[in-house]
């Protein structure tokens with residue numbers, strides 16, 4: 001569609017919106033309510049905002065990472081929120097075809113803004129984030145381009161990146177197959193070198209070798225980085241990436257030998273169904289030899305395999321990059337859900353009315369606080385560990401460019417483990433936020449059902465969370481087994497003090513004693529070290545290490561979680577050692593840091609007790625301190641979620657509105673449902689009235 005087509009659609013769309021709100025007013029008046037009078041301009045949360053004990057504007061900057069990052073993100077959020085083309089409230093009601101067309105329209109409009117406003121890549125990334133609709137562009141920019149950047153030679157990058165960055169081609173990342181996802185080495189698609197023609201023949205030999213799942217593949221992509229078994233001279237040489245054109249650049253039809261389509265509807269309405277996850281089969285499709293990504297291995301014109309000095313694991317490098325971005329995204333998704341649940345918990349009142357006065361705000365119930373505030377603290381914890389992980393990834397990338405591969409295993413373990421930890425917790429956290437909002441949380445207009453449906457596949461894509469924790473376990477077991485002769489570094493440096501961590505026990509004697517970063521870190525280090533060493537000791541009893549690893553895998557997963565939680569706690573504490581300007585900002589973050597750590601300690605107290613590091617009394621003191629900390633969070637709760645700086649558009653939730661004007665807007669939204677277009681429902685005369693009018697022959701009923 002041309003750009004004039006897009007603006008016509010946009011105009012039509014805003015006319016529909018105006019029409020809907022007119023209808024709504026008339027209908028509401030019909031019920032004797034003047035909603036317009038009630039609704040506008042009042043901040044129902046202003047009393048809550050006055051309670052803040054810290055400088056909110058400074059906290060916004062601490063959350064964003066810097067003043068520049070805050071300003072950039074704020075500019076992009078407002079650009080999207082103020083553009084009617086990005087309206088999203090009808091999304092859950094659209095059929096699949098309309099949904100996809102709507103997403104293509106938004107992606108086109110987004111691209112027009114990027115080009116017209118000459119946005120930088122960073123600005124464009126934030127723009128796409130705030131458009132808040134999974135689209136083929138996520139995979140094009142998030143995986144296709146990074147795969148070429150990470151695994152292509154200089155020549156290949158020179159050829160393909162300009163085309164991709166100008167969107168003259170659209171690409172996706174085609175790794176997973178119908179029969180193989182986690183086991184990448186088990187992929188069946190073949191790329192056989194033909195020395196006669198200097199080409200690779202891409203082929204799908206079985207049904208299970210069909211590529212299955214790649215986002216953007218179904219309908220949008222013209223190209224893909226396809227992962228396939230390299231076969232040269234009849235021999236298998238491991239899995240590699242190949243750039244393959246799938247569709248004509250003229251009419252978008254599949255090229256000869258290519259079968260491609262969408263894999264069908266996924267969980268939830270709207271949600272991830274805006275994405276065209278696809279299926280792809282090759283029937284002896286030929287591509288030039290130079291379309292194999294050759295940074296790791298090269299195939300020469302003569303059919304020789306040449307290995308460069310980069311490790312073969314670099315073929316998995318795109319996954320390391322994306323896992324790192326997924327950790328940063330976890331804090332965004334969790335903070336969105338928490339923002340909704342916190343604001344609504346301050347508006348919602350139940351029980352406790354005295355002398356006809358107002359009922360109690362549900363946020364004042366200790367049970368509500370003990371469920372909500374750890375989620376709030378976790379959102380901040382994930383934000384800061386995400387920031388650190390980005391630094392770690394940038395450092396690894398620079399080292400790789402200089403052929404230093406020493407930190408790759410650590411980067412792999414950290415990205416895999418933290419991706420797993422943060423996405424599992426966030427998925428559960430969003431669902432908990434729905435429950436914290438009671439019945440109204442189940443309404444699509446709360447924003448929570450769609451957020452949940454969009455988010456949960458993060459526990460699976462880019463590596464199933466259990467499979468990834470097992471990778472961390474391998475890294476830990478290796479670290480433990482090498483302790484006698486190799487000094488552990490980075491996130492496993494604490495293992496270097498394993499003797500004292502195994503012997504020393506917790507010294508905390510009072511609840512206040514837990515407000516000590518040293519005591520907290522030592523508790524998490526001791527628990528993680530003891531669990532890893534215990535697994536190592538158990539493993540040593542098996543003659544066959546692989547058999548032992550399989551047998552003990554559930555325990556190994558728990559040890560990996562303990563290690564990853566230690567990383568998050570430590571990075572939060574390290575963040576607080578930096579200069580954080582603004583009245584009360586650092587102190588408030590300290591409270592959240594202790595909430596995060598002591599909540600985990602309370603939740604996993606079985607581990608801390610079983611490893612013998614804590615006594616039951618010390619665990620109980622931690623819980624006492626946690627209650628005190630919740631009281632400290634309470635006055636700051638609303639402003640802590642305001643500090644995320646989310647627009648109402650991005651939140652997409654009536655319950656989470658900035659002004660707290662929940663009930664009139666919920667009432668208004670109900671009347672927007674197409675079911676309320678008429679008083680008598682379609683189907684009434686066919687299916688309901690005959691029942692009402694029936695004359696039963698027997699008197700039995």
Ligand SMILES: CCCCCCCC/C=C\C/C=C/C(=O)SCCNC(=O)CCNC(=O)[C@H](O)C(C)(C)COP(=O)(O)OP(=O)(O)OC[C@H]1O[C@@H](n2cnc3c(N)ncnc32)[C@H](O)[C@@H]1OP(=O)(O)O
Pocket residue numbers: 125138139141142143173175176181182183184185215313314316317319320322325408409412460461462463464467471474
């Ligand atoms: C800002 C934009 C962001 C946009 C993002 C958009 C998100 C859009 C949403 C969804 C997109 C989703 C995309 C996908 O899902 S793509 C497909 C992802 N697939 C997977 O993640 C598969 C998971 N499986 C694996 O990663 C691996 O196969 C494995 C880790 C399970 C390994 O299996 P195994 O067969 O045992 O291992 P190998 O023999 O192959 O290798 C072992 C060796 O290699 C090390 N290693 C493994 N992975 C990595 C890695 N990524 N980096 C570095 N090193 C790695 C491993 O540690 C072993 O090392 P060794 O012990 O020293 O031998």
Ligand SMILES: Cc1cc2nc3c(=O)[nH]c(=O)nc-3n(C[C@H](O)[C@H](O)[C@H](O)COP(=O)(O)OP(=O)(O)OC[C@H]3O[C@@H](n4cnc5c(N)ncnc54)[C@H](O)[C@@H]3O)c2cc1C
Pocket residue numbers: 139173174175176179180181182183212213214215272277457460461462463464465466467470
């Ligand atoms: C929304 C979505 C988008 C996606 N986008 C893409 C994309 O763009 N490109 C792409 O290539 N792929 C994509 N994928 C595929 C995704 O990467 C895989 O689904 C994922 O890696 C998990 O693999 P699997 O489906 O084979 O799960 P399986 O490995 O079959 O997992 C099934 C179960 O087996 C367990 N299991 C598996 N192996 C082990 C083991 N060794 N030990 C113990 N338990 C094990 C798992 O924990 C899980 O419980 C996407 C998937 C989804 C859901």
